[in-house]
Ligand SMILES: CC(C)(COP(=O)(O)OP(=O)(O)OC[C@H]1O[C@@H](n2cnc3c(N)ncnc32)[C@H](O)[C@@H]1OP(=O)(O)O)[C@@H](O)C(=O)NCCC(=O)NCCSC(=O)CCS(=O)O
């Protein structure tokens with residue numbers, strides 16, 4: 001009925017087993033706000049870091065859908081673990097696998113398979129939704145690019161080794177467009193120009209650092225420039241094509257949070273009694289639980305559809321992982337992120353005051369779910385993208401763009 005193969009069922013069962021360990025440390029990770037290194041080691045041993053890396057590069061060559069199955073199970077128990085699995089399988093690693101030179105692919109694969117969760121550095125203080133207005137500049141000096149700018153809300157800032165930095169590529173004083181630049185932190189020869197300026201205190205997912213990163217004359221050799229087909233002038237679009245994978249991953253963490261909270265709510269509703277009977281017998285709660293289950297299944301269906309659009313995975317049909325369809329990814333993320341905000345809140349409601357206590361995981365699910373309608377493209381911006389795709393026309397957001405459209 002779910003369209004999954006026996007191998008995918010087995011993979012999901014393996015992820016479910018590891019999720020029990022993830023669940024046992026989730027509250028502590030939230031309380032201490034420490035990146036869960038012991039869980040990263042377990043994820044690495046289980047082969048859940050770099051699942052989409054092809055066998056030729058030492059990975060298991062799984063599909064995006066395989067990764068999604070694992071991410072959901074982890075996120076049901078520990079959303080931080082789910083997000084680690086997203087960035088170790090999609091986003092920056094997907095972009096490098098698709099567009100990188102053999103040496104770049106080797107470097108990225110080795111780092112991720114050893115447990116690194118790469119960081120993707122797009123957002124700037126004055127360029128959030130309007131990411132194409134970024135001002136970080138990479139200026140070419142011979143074989144070296146020198147990068148200056150500020151990125152913020154960088155997930156994993158301070159713990160990630162591989163960084164994919166989006167910046168305007170300036171050659172001979174000319175802005176060629178937006179490109180991707182790779183830098184590695186935390187090893188020998190740490191680049192002094194990549195400064196983790198501060199950790200940003202977050203509402204949820206507190207075990208995952210969010211950081212402001214200052215790029216102060218960061219030197220990147222030309223061999224570490226990620227050059228998608230079409231060059232810098234098409235660079236942003238091609239990099240965002242790869243980023244569609246991470247949107248599906250983020251949607252999956254939201255789904256896992258909702259499904260995890262729902263499971264706790266269902267269990268509690270069956271055992272908590274008021275007025276001499278289980279609260280699940282009250283129609284008000286029964287319908288609430290029914291609606292929660294319907295919305296979870298709907299989100300899961302859209303996410304799997306989007307994941308399937310990326311293809312069978314490097315060792316299925318292609319030599320490298322494909323990317324999910326842009327429209328399907330945006331649709332899935334809008335639905336899943338907003339559903340997760342509602343469903344985690346409803347699950348807390350089922351628990352009454354006990355759900356509001358930090359003794360129970362419900363309030364953590366609510367806090368953790370909030371980010372997904374913001375990060376990775378807000379729900380509003382993704383609706384703009386859905387509208388553009390279904391209407392088949394560009395819908396400019398700047399005043400200048402609207403003036404140009406009106407003049408056509
Ligand atoms: C794309 C936007 C930044 C809007 O900016 P513009 O209106 O200036 O850009 P466009 O003309 O729409 O696009 C330029 C170029 O890119 C192509 N494009 C854009 N999005 C996609 C996509 N999803 N897939 C494929 N291609 C895409 C577009 O077709 C154009 O290509 P050509 O130049 O024609 O070749 C804005 O809509 C937007 O997406 N803003 C959100 C920014 C965002 O998502 N940031 C994420 C930061 S990382 C993060 O948050 C991690 C969190 S986590 O994973 O939990």
Ligand SMILES: Cc1cc2nc3c(=O)[nH]c(=O)nc-3n(C[C@H](O)[C@H](O)[C@H](O)COP(=O)(O)OP(=O)(O)OC[C@H]3O[C@@H](n4cnc5c(N)ncnc54)[C@H](O)[C@@H]3O)c2cc1C
Nearest residue numbers: 120121122123128129153154155371375376377378380397
């Ligand atoms: C937990 C978390 C993790 C993140 N991780 C990363 C990361 O790893 N790397 C990275 O690069 N970035 C990351 N981000 C940043 C994230 O991508 C941005 O927050 C997001 O793109 C929105 O930008 P903004 O916050 O500046 O909001 P703004 O763009 O300022 O938007 C403010 C409000 O205006 C609305 N709005 C803006 N433009 C439009 C429009 N055209 N139409 C309709 N409404 C609009 C938005 O929907 C929003 O409600 C992360 C953010 C969070 C919260």
